[in-house]
Amino acid sequence: MQPSPHQVGFLGAGKMGEAILAALIRSGCCRPRELIACEAVDARRAEIRRRYRVKVTTCPADLAAACDTIVLAVKPQDLDAALLALAPSLARRHLLVSIAAGKTLARLQELAGPQARVVRVMPNLAVAVGEGMSAFALGSRARAADRRWVARLLGSCGQAIELDEPLFDAVTALSGSGPAFFAYFMQAMADAGTALNLPPGAARLLACQTMLGTARTLGETAQDPAAFIQAVCSPKGTTAAGLAVLERSSVRNAVGRTLRAAARRSRELNRG
Ligand SMILES: NC(=O)c1ccc[n+]([C@@H]2O[C@H](COP(=O)([O-])OP(=O)(O)OC[C@H]3O[C@@H](n4cnc5c(N)ncnc54)[C@H](OP(=O)(O)O)[C@@H]3O)[C@@H](O)[C@H]2O)c1
Structure with missing residues (x-):
């Protein structure tokens, strides 16, 4: 698998991971061959491959090898372990987009290590029908190009707005x-x-x-x-x-x- 700036990986392909992956394909933001899902549950993995014709894997290192952008879409209680498993494979070219409720940018950066850039997102369930509302906050290492790319990525699932991280409790309550x-x-x-x-x-x-x-x-x-x-x-x-x-x-x-x-x-x- 050759790394490409357009390859997007999903760590976890449950309800939210699938909803975002489906929206990226439906909106034309990504083609199925540009997506790869790392999912622990066998049946779920098979379902995702069958429905969307994307590559699937059980190995987080496969995501890091193939993708520059990795959407962290596991439950918050699974995130630390999942990110620690991914961290040794991360390099400067990686952008991590976390949708895990409550995981702060500081914690994400600590788990990801010093090289990768991180973005925190609070989406909502309406991403499943392309009418999601997502707020995002950039980590301190993120670049202007990351802002544009994340806005485009989330914009393909509905609307996206950049907000300061301290506002995320209010975002969680409202949207x-x-x-x-x-x-x-x-x-x-x-x-x-x-x-x-x-x-x-x-x-x-x-x-x-x-x-x-x-x-x-x-x-x-x-x-x-x-x-x-x-x-x-x-x-x-x-x-x-x-x-x-x-x-x-x-x-x-x-x-x-x-x-x-x-x-x-x-x-x-x-x-x-
Ligand atoms: N649902 C919402 O409305 C909503 C809104 C905003 C944000 N979020 C956030 O979205 C994230 C995902 O939520 P969800 O409802 O989509 O959860 P979910 O349906 O449980 O999906 C997560 C999937 O990832 C798998 N997984 C767990 N650890 C893994 C690992 N290390 N490698 C690969 N796959 C792994 C899980 O398998 P197992 O079942 O075996 O654990 C599960 O299939 C959460 O962090 C949540 O805070 C959700």
Whole structure:
């Protein structure tokens, strides 16, 4: 296997590893022959090879030999051992992109050794459908070209934003855990629709598509949500009647407490 700047390796090809690998292929960012997955589970390895026609291996040194960029996609509790096994094969040409929740840049650099550059990423589950939200922070050795490459890599799975590492607990709360919070609200909308006699399947479709359409409208027009609400809320109309209840129920306050609790938990987990 010849090293190439376009070869991307995955250490771990579970849910997130597969989602990112699939997005790279789907978006055209990488071709299957430019990808290699190192995966411990035999059945999973076979599945990844069959689905995407990428090279697979059980040996971390194969990744280092073939790739300049290695996505670290094992569970946080497996990362130290996995990275220590990889470290002896790492050289100056390697860029490590970690998606492990809570693993700091300092810890990643310590495990990787002095040569490789590291980047920390917090993605979310929506990378699986190409609509992920990923925040990234560069390690101290990373270069300007790494910033551009990582932004392109993550951009092929959705949107990417560079943020300072101390903000990662807030990122974890908002976009990392966010899909579950939005799903909670969507479920509540669908259940409330069912209580108004809509068939459950129809209520779910109405809630899901309305959430998707609203997100796309606000995202694509960069419209301020408050201005959007004002525009769709005619005086004494149906939307105004519903919004008055939302305001009285302190939903805004509950959302604030929700994110603070998630960020606090992220800080606790990071302290180990
Ligand atoms: N899921 C999310 O929503 C989400 C969001 C943001 C970030 N993340 C991060 O994404 C990372 C991956 O999460 P995931 O949900 O994709 O985990 P996962 O489904 O458990 O995938 C990890 C895979 O890597 C394998 N593995 C473990 N050690 C290995 C090694 N040394 N060499 C090769 N393969 C190895 C695991 O095998 P075994 O099953 O045998 O251990 C498993 O198949 C985590 O660090 C997590 O913090 C996840």
